[in-house]
Amino acid sequence: ILSPARAADEPxxxxxxxxxxxxxxxxxxxxxxxxxxxxxxxxxxxxSAPRExxxxxxxxxxxxxxSTGRTALGPNxxxxxGWAETDTDWGPFRVFADVNLSESATETEFQIYKAYxxxxxxxAGLDYTLWLNQAAVPNTLDFEGPGVIPAVRFTQASVxxxxxxxxxxxxxxxxxxxxxxxxxxxxxxxxxxxxxxxxPSVVGKLSYEPxxxxxxxxxxxxxxxxxxxxxxxxxxxxxxxxxxxxxxGGGDSLVLGGLYGNAIGAYLQDTSxxxxxxxxxxxxxxxxxxxxxxxxxxxxxxxxxxxxxxxxAFGFVRLDNDFNxxxxxAGTGTYEETQYVSANLVWSPWPPLDAGLxxxxxxxxxxxxxxxxxxxxxxxxxxxxxxxxxxxxxx
Numbered sequence: 001i002l003s004p005a006r007a008a009d010e011p012x013x014x015x016x017x018x019x020x021x022x023x024x025x026x027x028x029x030x031x032x033x034x035x036x037x038x039x040x041x042x043x044x045x046x047x048s049a050p051r052e053x054x055x056x057x058x059x060x061x062x063x064x065x066x067s068t069g070r071t072a073l074g075p076n077x078x079x080x081x082g083w084a085e086t087d088t089d090w091g092p093f094r095v096f097a098d099v100n101l102s103e104s105a106t107e108t109e110f111q112i113y114k115a116y117x118x119x120x121x122x123x124a125g126l127d128y129t130l131w132l133n134q135a136a137v138p139n140t141l142d143f144e145g146p147g148v149i150p151a152v153r154f155t156q157a158s159v160x161x162x163x164x165x166x167x168x169x170x171x172x173x174x175x176x177x178x179x180x181x182x183x184x185x186x187x188x189x190x191x192x193x194x195x196x197x198x199x200p201s202v203v204g205k206l207s208y209e210p211x212x213x214x215x216x217x218x219x220x221x222x223x224x225x226x227x228x229x230x231x232x233x234x235x236x237x238x239x240x241x242x243x244x245x246x247x248x249g250g251g252d253s254l255v256l257g258g259l260y261g262n263a264i265g266a267y268l269q270d271t272s273x274x275x276x277x278x279x280x281x282x283x284x285x286x287x288x289x290x291x292x293x294x295x296x297x298x299x300x301x302x303x304x305x306x307x308x309x310x311x312x313a314f315g316f317v318r319l320d321n322d323f324n325x326x327x328x329x330a331g332t333g334t335y336e337e338t339q340y341v342s343a344n345l346v347w348s349p350w351p352p353l354d355a356g357l358x359x360x361x362x363x364x365x366x367x368x369x370x371x372x373x374x375x376x377x378x379x380x381x382x383x384x385x386x387x388x389x390x391x392x393x394x395x
Contacts, residue, residue: 020086020087021087022084022086023084023085023086023395024082024084024085024394024395025083025084025392025393025394025395026081026083026393026394027080027081027082027390027392027393028078028079028080028391029079029388029389029390030078030388030391031075031078031386031387031388031389032073032074032075032386032387033051033073033074033075033141033385033386034071034384035071035073035074035383035384035385036069036070036382036383037070037071037381037382038069038383039378039379039380039381051074052142052143052144053142053144053340053342053360053380053382053384054147054270055147055270055339055340055362055380056147056270056274056335056338056364058338058362058363058364058379059364059372060333060364060365060366060371060372060375060377060378061333061371061372061373061374061375061378077100078101079098079100079113080098080099080100080101081096081097081099081114082096082097083097088119088120090119090120091119091120092118092119093117093118093119093120094117094118095116095117095118096116096117097112097114097115098113098114098115099111099113100113112126113153114127114128114153116156121160122157122159123156123157123158123159123160123177124156124158125155125156126153126154126155127154127156128151128152128153129151129154129156129181129203130156130175130177130179130205130218131150131203131205131218131239131241131267132149132150132151133207133214133216133218133243133244133257135214135244136216136243136244136245136255136256136257137149137151137255138255138297138301138311138313138342139299139301140299140311140313140342140344140358141344141346141356141358141384142342142358142360145313145342146269146297146313146314146316146340147269147271147315147317147338147340148257148268148269148270148295148296148315148316148340149269149297149315150241150259150264150268150269151269152181152266152267152268152269152272154179154180154201155179156178156179157178157179158177158178158203159176159177160174160207161173161174170209171208171209171210172206172207172208173206173209174204174205174206175205175207176202176204177202177203178200178201178202178203179201179203180201181200181201181266181267182196182197182266183197183222183224183225183226183277183278184265184266184272184274184275184276185224185226185277185278185288186275186276186280187226187280188231188280188286191228191230191231192228193226193228194226194227195224195225195226195275196224196225196226196227197222197223197224198223198224198234201220201221201222202220202221202222203218203219203220204218204219205217205218205219206218212246213244213245213246213247214245215242215243215244215246216241216242216244217240217241217242218241219238219240219241220237220238220239220264220267221236222236222237222238222264223236223237224236224237224263224277224278226288231286233287233288234288235263235277235278235288235289235290236262236263236290237261237262237278237290238261238262239259239261239262239264240260240261241258241259242257242258242259243256243259244257250303251303251309252300252301252302253301254298254299254301255297255299255300256296256297256298257296257298258294258295258296258297259294259296260293260294261294262290262292263277263290264277264293265277265291265293265319268293268317271335274335276291276293277290278290278291279291292319292320293318293319294318295315295316295317295318296316297313297314297340298313298314299311299313300312307347307348307349308345308347308348309345309346309348310344310346311344312342312344313340313341313342313343314339314341315339315340316337316338316339316340317337317338318336319335331372332366332372333367333370333371333372333376334366334367334369334370335364335366336365336376337364337365338362338363338364338365339361339362339363340360340361341360341362342361343358343359344356344357344358344359345357345358351390352391353387353388353390354387354388354390355386355387355388356385356386357383357384357385358383358384358386359381359382359383360380360381360382360384361379361382362379362382363377363378363379364379365377
């Protein structure tokens, strides 16, 4: 996972636009990855190039599990971002946008990845969920990173208030906001209904941001609904998360995180899109039951020398194993648990250039009732070699 693009350390020289000083900048990454999977990851040979290491896609049985030894080359997360900032009587006003070109090795798709504005304490637009502490994301070459991390993007609006508001040295903050996180529900077979959020998710968190650290305790609440002909069900979802990043000296850093909640499948990288917020109570009782989830991650980055660094990361996520009625796709099994491990070595002989090698391991487990050809677990080993060119300009 790449950290959000940042401006250089030196203050930029402002432009004068409409009588105001405006600071502007662009940054970007051009990247190529050579990826070899020793085991199957559920991708069809000849199909799209493998990109993120998604542990939720590791097959646990059948012909897909026997596919081995695939190598592919892809552009992965090549991207371009830009920002503009000016000072106002109510605090700095800043707009930021990030686009990427990473659909496949042969076709690029212009996608707006982030787009938001900030004015003083206020923020609104498209970004990673407010529930995520972006400082606690491991610096892996693989764009996905540990599947437990809630690095999903929603339209949002929030206010971040220093505590106390009049403090000159600002280390404590309270953030509260709303975001549009649509419900992802598994519904009974034969039922035609629309799943949605009855109102935007509510997120609140406390942040401690002294020099060299950023620690956050966050909570969220959601109310999800499935409504159709002869079917009307509503469930409440909630989650708590504690995560942080701590500098340990010499440029090294440690990140840690843990979360727990009900109906938060849409928030986790691994389970987003799998309709794992809630499911029917049983085959006879079609009332919706929330699916509990919990997980954690940790990573350590070490600088061996000025131009050589490594990051090792681990993560896991587990769902309530009572959810076993219907697998998401026939023959794949119902998600129960995944584990993720990665370790890399990155060489930067010249600041704009990164060359790195990363090893990744993933394991996926499904429920006993939905075993595929008698198997409930699958594994994958991957090697990824990355060349990345970073560039930035500001004025």
